[in-house]
Amino acid sequence: MNNSKQIELNASLALGQRIRELAPGFSVSLVVAAAATFLSEHYTAPVMLFALLLGMGLSFLATDGPCKAGIEFTARTVMRIGIAFLGMRITLEQITALGWQPIVLVITLIIVTISVSVIAAKLMGFQRLFGMLTGGATAICGASAALALSVALPNHPQKEKATLFTVIGVSALSTLAMIIYPMIAKWLELSPQAAGIFLGATIHDVAQVVGAGYSMSTETGDTATVVKLMRVAMLLPVIVCAAMITRMKGVESTGKRPPLLPWFAVGFLLLACINSTGWVPVMVQGGINELSRWCLVISISALGMKTQLKELATVGIKPILLMLGESIFLVCLVLAVMHWLF
Incomplete structure (x- = not known):
């Protein structure tokens, strides 16, 4: 009995310590989100954009000090909770209403983008696997795909540095895309x-897809989220291909593998299924939707604080050009396939 009480006491102490560690970063993200919401309501501009820009103005908080751990937690975990809760906005009827064309679009863009990236990386003097790493991050789901592919691909002396650059590069480009791509959509009068x-098929990370989509309209945000999660689901077959490459090279990958399908995507799907039954009370649905909105605004604030564009200057120009070229190619490819399919 005493051992049981001691275990409970240790667990409580550990939880308290963890809360104290995360509280400063989460609190400052919450304050930025509240300020962004105030500005959005008074100046009728997208709250996600305000949250991102205000967060970037406080980027020094994410580099070191008491706020760093909480900002990391908020940008990652709180964002995923918010995305999972977005499932309460979606019904299976909305997914099926998109038709078969988005599925064809997603499969096409992933196969073509990764293939072109591998060829371009080789032509620029990089390893083909670096092209697969950056191409997979661009085509699927940003930093998450980069980390997952890095574990699955064969070991290489430069793999860790390539993975770090890919994560930084794709995060920075995705942040820029969150601002620029909605402008492109408006310019094209989509x-x-x-x-x-368009937004769901081109922006790299899930958080920025959500931010860009809902900054335009609820319908755009819902559609962008569904299309983006289709891309996330494609991580599974790409990881299988990477594992096959590793086995063919006779190298065993080590370390803990990330989940093939992220838990927030599973949560999103489950909530969408529940919402599709029509049994969820309107009050509960509205409360979850509002909680989701706050989670996303808070996480976008933290994401802005994490954005350190100056770090890209330390890796040279060629890798930057490769990833920038991949992003531009993806936009052109998606617009071309959309024109053909739709």
């Missing part, structure tokens, strides 16, 4: 659904 497909 419909709300077409804009959602």
Whole structure:
């Protein structure tokens, strides 16, 4: 009995310590989110954009000090919780209403983008696997895909540095895309659904897709989220291909593998299924949607604080050009396939 009480006491102490560690960073993210919400309501501009820009102004807080751990937690975990809760906005009818075209679009862009990236990396003097790493991050789900592919691919002396650059590069480009791509959608006069497909198919990370989509309209955000999660689901077959390459080279990958399908995508799907039954009370649905919105605004604030664009200057110009070229190619490819399919 005494041992049981001691275990409970140790668990409580550990939890308290963890809360004290995360509280400063989470609190400052919450304050930035509240300020962004105030500015958005008074100046009728996208709250996600305000949160991102205000967060970037406080980027020094994420480099070191008491706020760092909480900012990391908020940008990663709180964002994923918010995305999972977005499932309460979606019904299976909305997914099926998009038709078969987005599925064809997603499969095409992933196969073509990764293939072109591998060829381009070789032509620029890099390893083909670096092209697969950057191409997979660009085509699928940003930093998450880069980390997952890095574990699955064969070991290489430069793999750790390549992975770090890919994570930094794709995060920075995704942040820029969150601002620029909605402007492209408006310039092209895309419909709300077409804009959602475009944003969901081109922006790298899930958080920025959500931020860009809902900054335009609810319909655009819902569509962008569904299309983006289709891309996330494609991580599974790409990881299988990477594992096959590793086995063919006779190298065993080590370390803990990330999940093939992220838990927030599973949560999103489960909530969408529950919401599709029509049994969820309107009050509960509205409360979860509002909680989701706050989670996303808070996490976007933290994401802005984490954005350190100056770090890209330390890796040279050629890798930057490769990833920038991949992003531009993806935009052109998606627009071309959309024109053909839709």
